[in-house]
Amino acid sequence: xxxxxxxFCLVDQCILTDxxxxxxxxxxxxxxxxxxxxxxxxxxxxxxxxxxxEIDARAIAYVPLAAVLAVDDSWRHLVDxxxxxxxxxxxxxxxxEAVDPDAE
Numbered sequence: 765x766x767x768x769x770x771x772f773c774l775v776d777q778c779i780l781t782d783x784x785x786x787x788x789x790x791x792x793x794x795x796x797x798x799x800x801x802x803x804x805x806x807x808x809x810x811x812x813x814x815x816x817x818e819i820d821a822r823a824i825a826y827v828p829l830a831a832v833l834a835v836d837d838s839w840r841h842l843v844d845x846x847x848x849x850x851x852x853x854x855x856x857x858x859x860x861e862a863v864d865p866d867a868e
Contacts, residue, residue, distance in 0.1 A: 767843050769830040771803035777823035779836060784809035786836045790850035790865045803829055804847050807839075 771794070778784040787810035794804040811819055833840055839860055842851055850865035 767803050767829065768801060769833060769843070770828050771801040772798065772826050773803045773805035773807055773829050773832065775807040775825050775827060775832050776809040777825045779807065779809045779832060780825060780827065786832070786839050786853065787811060788850070788852045789839060789842070791845055791847050793847040805829065807832055810853065
């Protein structure tokens with residue numbers, strides 16, 4: 765399934781405004797009938813020193829995939845991954861590795 769980068773996704777606002785890098789992303793089946801087109805992607809920022817409570821409290825934005833790719837395109841090669849896919853950035857290699865979607 766090819767994704768249109770104009771399709772929307774959920775993303776931690778800190779990726780868009782604070783320079784936080786993508787750290788974890790997962791894809792669910794797209795919601796049919798969304799007015800902007802839904803990619804199914806949810807994209808979380810790197811945890812860094814943030815606590816679980818701070819990560820859970822992050823503001824979320826609903827934006828086109830292109831907006832996220834414009835600030836961090838390190839995961840572009842994953843954009844067409846099938847629903848049910850999940851990836852986390854390895855702290856050792858800084859590359860994305862497939863993970864259990866419920867791992868976050």
